[in-house]
Amino acid sequence: MIHTGRHFLQIPGPTNVPERVLRAMDHPVIDHRGPEFAALGTEVLQGMRHIFQTAGTVCIYPGSGTGAWEASLVNTLSPGDRVLLFETGQFSQLWREVAERMGLLVDYVPGNWRSGAVPEQAGTRLAEDRQHAIKAVLVVHNETSSGATSSIADIRRAIDRTRHPTLLIVDAVSSLASLDYRHDEWGVDVTVSGSQKGLMLPPGLCFNAISEKALAAGKSARLPRSYWDWQLMLGPNRSGFFPYTPATTLLYGLREALRMLQEEGLPQVFHRHNRHAEATRAAVNTWGLEIVCQNPREYSSALTAVFMPDGHNADHLRKVILEQFDMSLGAGLGRLAGKVFRIGHLGSFNDLMLAGTLSGVEMGLGLAGVPYRAGGVQAALDSLASSARTAQPVTPGV
Numbered sequence: 001m002i003h004t005g006r007h008f009l010q011i012p013g014p015t016n017v018p019e020r021v022l023r024a025m026d027h028p029v030i031d032h033r034g035p036e037f038a039a040l041g042t043e044v045l046q047g048m049r050h051i052f053q054t055a056g057t058v059c060i061y062p063g064s065g066t067g068a069w070e071a072s073l074v075n076t077l078s079p080g081d082r083v084l085l086f087e088t089g090q091f092s093q094l095w096r097e098v099a100e101r102m103g104l105l106v107d108y109v110p111g112n113w114r115s116g117a118v119p120e121q122a123g124t125r126l127a128e129d130r131q132h133a134i135k136a137v138l139v140v141h142n143e144t145s146s147g148a149t150s151s152i153a154d155i156r157r158a159i160d161r162t163r164h165p166t167l168l169i170v171d172a173v174s175s176l177a178s179l180d181y182r183h184d185e186w187g188v189d190v191t192v193s194g195s196q197k198g199l200m201l202p203p204g205l206c207f208n209a210i211s212e213k214a215l216a217a218g219k220s221a222r223l224p225r226s227y228w229d230w231q232l233m234l235g236p237n238r239s240g241f242f243p244y245t246p247a248t249t250l251l252y253g254l255r256e257a258l259r260m261l262q263e264e265g266l267p268q269v270f271h272r273h274n275r276h277a278e279a280t281r282a283a284v285n286t287w288g289l290e291i292v293c294q295n296p297r298e299y300s301s302a303l304t305a306v307f308m309p310d311g312h313n314a315d316h317l318r319k320v321i322l323e324q325f326d327m328s329l330g331a332g333l334g335r336l337a338g339k340v341f342r343i344g345h346l347g348s349f350n351d352l353m354l355a356g357t358l359s360g361v362e363m364g365l366g367l368a369g370v371p372y373r374a375g376g377v378q379a380a381l382d383s384l385a386s387s388a389r390t391a392q393p394v395t396p397g398v
């Protein structure tokens with residue numbers, strides 16, 4: 001089918017890459033050992049600290065989020081170490097598989113794929129662990145398969161109450177630069193992220209933000225590592241360089257994305273995502289469909305995952321919407337396959353893009369024969385209009 005106009009990429013990452021970033025990447029590749037590169041490397045490493053809300057260390061790797069998961073583990077842990085990992089959905093599941101392949105013993109705290117990690121469970125498990133066998137607590141901040149967030153601040157407090165020396169390692173792949181995320185204030189030891197979501201870049205870069213405690217743990221960690229070794233990276237990074245050939249073009253894009261985020265201001269970025277999420281939920285509720293995330297306190301401002309009514313397949317709906325309106329929506333993942341579709345409203349996005357997105361969903365529901373109540377788009381427009389008039393930056397609770 002021939003489509004005209006612009007494709008709507010409304011999966012929860014990769015996200016739409018803004019023109020400014022595309023143009024910034026349209027740049028001749030330079031000598032990655034020369035002075036121009038050193039200035040670029042220094043600027044993006046510094047800029048990423050601001051995004052992670054940390055004064056500490058950040059590593060930038062050529063790689064995907066999965067690589068950043070591996071980096072967080074191999075730099076801090078040893079074969080046979082126990083880690084406590086909360087089942088939040090498909091991405092906690094995949095992280096678990098990475099950890100197990102590395103030779104770690106995973107205590108997987110069961111979850112229902114509709115809610116975030118329960119901080120009290122972290123407290124209970126750690127209090128029981130008198131020998132301090134658990135070396136790290138692993139949490140996905142924004143579970144991209146369910147659209148449910150976990151309160152990292154509350155998990156930190158639960159850990160602190162037990163005085164357990166565990167590391168706290170957090171996946172912020174789909175929350176960084178979309179939801180408020182505070183590496184230092186929340187006492188996170190390693191934060192894992194990627195370029196293709198809130199940072200508005202193509203896939204291909206991944207990140208670790210690292211506390212002093214995590215760096216110290218690295219001294220005795222015995223998991224084999226080479227490519228991901230923080231220490232090999234940090235030496236050259238001090239003068240803006242990398243130990244191997246960096247993804248120069250993506251770093252030009254990152255520099256531009258960081259400038260855009262700085263111009264808008266992080267509180268405003270978070271506020272924008274909150275407004276779009278709220279308007280999306282207004283549409284979904286009006287349609288009479290069920291949001292996967294059960295607890296309103298845990299609603300994600302990056303994406304909304306929606307259940308199909310019984311007897312209707314989400315992939316059929318997505319196919320109809322792609323063919324008719326040239327819009328890609330996120331598929332249900334893992335055990336939610338076919339049952340759920342996901343609306344991404346993160347990254348480079350605005351009110352009218354959301355209006356178009358929700359219009360495509362509402363028309364698609366009709367064309368695919370899915371029972372729904374009309375008026376979802378109007379409810380979203382009303383929500384956007386009312387929050388535009390009273391626009392104040394707000395800081396989300398999670």
Ligand SMILES: Cc1ncc(COP(=O)(O)O)c(C=O)c1O
Nearest residue numbers: 064065066091144171173174194
């Ligand atoms: C929360 C979360 N963690 C990890 C990943 C894995 O990242 P990647 O696919 O870039 O390896 C994703 C990818 O969507 C994700 O959403």
